[in-house]
Amino acid sequence: MKLLHTKLPEFIKKMQVAAAEKGKKPKEIKIMGLENLRSAKMQSLRTGRIEHAVGELAALDNVENLELIVIPRVPETMQTVIVKGMNKDGKCDKAVLEIVNILHPTEEAYLLDCDPENIDDRRPIIGNH
């Protein structure tokens, strides 16, 4: 299990199912931060833990609906940028590779409405997984 990876659509479906099935009534989950990904393999062990967390929150009577937000763990990411010039046949005629550094807000920006005492941080230290 630890070495397996989950397909992106399957990851999304697992979260939707956990939100729908673990509470007394079906609950919606809004998934953000994966919109740019067309295909990806997600770490399976963590997928299971996240699915469990979604189910845990969905089971709370006070919870009406859920949000799942994926952000970079390290809030400065260097990205490769691929610039493609396409010809009339839709084929790439020339391409340029560049980089761009992005500064991202950390998790606090998404948790301003949550009392710190109610945040259960289950992440391992940076470098462990």
Added chain:
Amino acid sequence: MAKLKYRMIPEGMLNGKLIPLNIVLIDYKDVKDCGLEPKAAFEAIAKTIDAPAGLNIIDLDAVTTTSDGIVVEGAIIRMAASDRGRINKDFGYLEMIPLNYTDEDIKREPHLKVWKDKYPKRTLYMGPDYRKKKIPVHNVVITGRAANNNSATEMMNIVTMEEILLPILGQLEIMKDGKVLLGNTGEIISVGIGMVVPEEYGRIVPKRQYMCGDTAHGSGEYAKTLKKHIPIICVEKPVLARYIIQALECGMVPGRTIGGSPAVLTVAKYLHKKIDFDNITKKAYEELASVGFTKEYLHKDFPLLTAEEIIKRADELIPGCEDYKIYDSKDIVKIKYAEC
């Protein structure tokens, strides 16, 4: 209970310029008087601010350098970013390291001769230890919406995406209750901040990546647009002039041992000091020319002025900063206290 004093420029509009987050400056002496470690001081102050903030602890007894290699009195020794009282445990706090440089180190970073000549007993700080920090590229701390970048001289709200430049000398002047300029960064400073010197632990660029005389921007005529419209709080020009003059009088040569920024070149020209024109790279000349510092202009004869005359006429002589006004820092800074 003891109280920890701090200075704050609050988030919001300030005389037509946007302060994108709360800017907090803390005197290291006040931290020590409270018996606090710097990180605990940041945490105590962060608890008093229910919004994004960039926080710096400043040791006025230390020394540091500007991006163009001018040694100045005072240094930022710790930096933090907070949001609604929280400081991110991994990325919200960073320490600058005291540099026990030898004469060999100073051969590689010759602008530091000014430190040895003028401030031999003061501790030198520049940036953090790049081997230890968790954020890979910039010397930045981030918590939530707040980012405090470039070793605490550029602060941003990453959600509104607005930022402000806070060059070191302006911060030091606020700590001394002096005068500062508040304006737009403009084209001259946008170009000037690219004229860096090689520093292993540089506040902006570490690992001695650029030789003196080169530009860290390397973006031709676009360099002048880099920070043009961004607000800036910086030092009054006579203070800047005084430090540049001190460096030149210690034997520093623009383009060879200190950066050839427009401000440095201007003061050198009026003092009739040597400039290493041959060591300034083609890319740096291109950026300088885009703001009027063409080779022709730089080789023109300037009237010889004394140091005193340059300092007195600094506002008129030294270019940089647009649409600015001069303020007593006490008129833009609030003195506040945190329980400690």
